[in-house]
Amino acid sequence: MPPRPATERQEPSSGPLRVPRAVLADDRCGSQPATTGAASGSREALRAALDLSCALDPVQLARRARIEPDPWQAGLLRSQDRQILMLCARQSGKSTVAGLLGIHQALYHPPALVLMLAPALRQAQELFRSARGLYGALGETVSAIEEESALRLELVNGSRIVSLPGSEATVRGYGDVAMLIIDEAARVPDELYAAVRPMLAVSGGRLVLLSTPFGKRGFFWREWSEGGPGWARVRVTAGQCPRISPAFLEQERASIGDWWFTQEYGCEFVDRLDSAFATDDVRAALDPTVTPLFA
Numbered sequence: 001m002p003p004r005p006a007t008e009r010q011e012p013s014s015g016p017l018r019v020p021r022a023v024l025a026d027d028r029c030g031s032q033p034a035t036t037g038a039a040s041g042s043r044e045a046l047r048a049a050l051d052l053s054c055a056l057d058p059v060q061l062a063r064r065a066r067i068e069p070d071p072w073q074a075g076l077l078r079s080q081d082r083q084i085l086m087l088c089a090r091q092s093g094k095s096t097v098a099g100l101l102g103i104h105q106a107l108y109h110p111p112a113l114v115l116m117l118a119p120a121l122r123q124a125q126e127l128f129r130s131a132r133g134l135y136g137a138l139g140e141t142v143s144a145i146e147e148e149s150a151l152r153l154e155l156v157n158g159s160r161i162v163s164l165p166g167s168e169a170t171v172r173g174y175g176d177v178a179m180l181i182i183d184e185a186a187r188v189p190d191e192l193y194a195a196v197r198p199m200l201a202v203s204g205g206r207l208v209l210l211s212t213p214f215g216k217r218g219f220f221w222r223e224w225s226e227g228g229p230g231w232a233r234v235r236v237t238a239g240q241c242p243r244i245s246p247a248f249l250e251q252e253r254a255s256i257g258d259w260w261f262t263q264e265y266g267c268e269f270v271d272r273l274d275s276a277f278a279t280d281d282v283r284a285a286l287d288p289t290v291t292p293l294f295a
């Protein structure tokens with residue numbers, strides 16, 4: 001099935017878009033020295049205009065964080081797809097775009113719970129640090145920080161961005177999720193995916209899966225290859241990333257070998273090195289007309 005571009009517009013994301021009335025009312029986000037009435041009035045008007053443009057166009061939010069999105073990143077930022085699959089090479093910019101999507105949701109659709117999951121604590125911290133860095137680069141925003149920790153950002157507008165290492169125990173207890181982001185999704189166990197999907201059932205929240213491939217197995221591979229038209233799919237190889245040089249890629253191929261290189265930089269799902277049979281051969285050999293002996 002050909003990948004569907006992420007730029008097609010679907011249903012709107014959950015919750016109404018909140019434009020920046022709060023900017024003018026929330027004096028906690030003001031860090032400028034006091035100015036005369038007219039000057040501060042025009043400064044606030046400018047800030048409100050800037051916030052309005054970021055609310056309406058997440059690409060403007062990225063630019064405000066000093067990121068000029070690559071075309072595929074801009075497409076995803078502007079898409080309103082409820083389910084997104086990013087099959088992207090290492091260092092191509094997938095965590096950056098996921099972080100920006102999460103921040104936009106938290107700032108402009110409050111009160112929103114944005115959950116960021118990763119297979120292990122270190123990866124969860126890294127994803128959160130990246131999102132926190134982007135939020136910091138925005139400067140004064142429509143909503144200031146109420147509270148924060150190494151894995152959590154709580155905004156004055158009531159939104160929360162929470163990063164969690166992936167285990168069923170850590171994610172249970174969260175409900176009404178406006179956006180669920182799963183980083184390194186190919187390495188997250190199927191049981192965890194089954195446990196988190198219901199969190200979106202009531203809220204109608206968005207689901208964003210991002211990963212390099214990790215063999216032909218697991219929910220990320222299944223959703224990518226046979227998940228149907230309910231997903232927007234974006235595949236970005238290292239060769240398509242303007243920040244990764246061909247010389248670096250040649251060096252990497254030489255040091256990690258073809259098998260890893262094809263996955264990590266070429267974004268192809270390949271069978272495990274120790275598989276006795278290729279997944280495609282096994283699937284081709286299956287006959288759907290035969291009734292199993294022990295069904």
Ligand SMILES: Nc1ncnc2c1ncn2[C@@H]1O[C@H](COP(=O)(O)OP(=O)(O)O)[C@@H](O)[C@H]1O
Binds near residue numbers: 130
């Ligand atoms: N559009 C962009 N312009 C400039 N730098 C970018 C852009 N997108 C990502 N980056 C930078 O590239 C590096 C890798 O991005 P990251 O999102 O962590 O990649 P990934 O999660 O795919 O490994 C980071 O330093 C990030 O700031």
Ligand SMILES: [Mg+2]
Binds near residue numbers: 094096183
């Ligand atoms: Mg990443």
